[in-house]
Amino acid sequence: MSELDLYAKYLDLGVKLGRSGEDLATWVEDKVRQDMERNDRQIERERKREEMEMQNQREEKEREMQRHREEMEMQRQREEREMQNQREERELKRLELEAKTKKLELGSRASADVAGPKPSYGVQRPKIPPLNDPSQVDLYLERFERHATAFGWPESEWASCLSNLLQDEALSIFLSLSPAEGSDYQAVQRVLLQRFGCDRNGFRSKFLSVKPRAAEDFGTFINRAR
Numbered sequence: 509m510s511e512l513d514l515y516a517k518y519l520d521l522g523v524k525l526g527r528s529g530e531d532l533a534t535w536v537e538d539k540v541r542q543d544m545e546r547n548d549r550q551i552e553r554e555r556k557r558e559e560m561e562m563q564n565q566r567e568e569k570e571r572e573m574q575r576h577r578e579e580m581e582m583q584r585q586r587e588e589r590e591m592q593n594q595r596e597e598r599e600l601k602r603l604e605l606e607a608k609t610k611k612l613e614l615g616s617r618a619s620a621d622v623a624g625p626k627p628s629y630g631v632q633r634p635k636i637p638p639l640n641d642p643s644q645v646d647l648y649l650e651r652f653e654r655h656a657t658a659f660g661w662p663e664s665e666w667a668s669c670l671s672n673l674l675q676d677e678a679l680s681i682f683l684s685l686s687p688a689e690g691s692d693y694q695a696v697q698r699v700l701l702q703r704f705g706c707d708r709n710g711f712r713s714k715f716l717s718v719k720p721r722a723a724e725d726f727g728t729f730i731n732r733a734r
Contacts, residue, residue: 607658
């Protein structure tokens with residue numbers, strides 16, 4: 509309602525209430541002013557409410573964009589890890605083939621000279637990268653054991669060989685073991701698996717929290733969960 513309409517409304521009402529002259533004019537002015545102030549307050553509340561809604565919308569959009577960026581980064585990291593795993597698997601197969609070939613050569617030499625010296629760890633030592641991701645220590649130890657078996661290392665030397673490939677927290681854990689435990693590969697393996705959540709309890713927890721990855725089909729998810 510416009511200000512002119514308010515004057516007309518309250519003028520008519522004031523006359524009906526028996527007001528006249530200056531009293532009527534003062535009363536009408538007060539009523540119109542009160543209505544206009546109420547209207548201004550209502551407009552201000554509406555304006556603030558709209559600003560708040562717009563601010564909430566902007567913040568929600570920013571949060572959504574941030575979530576999208578984080579998901580993209582996680583996807584990129586997963587793809588990089590998968591590519592790295594594939595490269596390491598190819599390298600492992602190559603080393604295993606080399607080891608088998610060398611074992612055949614050594615077998616031929618041994619048949620010719622049984623008393624001849626056996627190849628040592630130092631001669632046969634393959635190039636294995638250090639443990640960089642402790643969360644995958646189970647896969648790393650399996651890879652290490654394949655190398656050790658393929659190259660014929662005596663298990664009594666496994667713990668010593670493995671210690672040269674540990675770093676940071678994993679190395680600190682190894683150094684905290686007693687000399688007897690530190691020379692026992694099975695003891696070292698057990699402690700590392702337990703510390704980095706790759707034992708029975710750790711895998712149970714991971715299994716219960718596993719979720720499908722982006723663009724991952726159901727069959728791939730089931731195999732990864734298994």
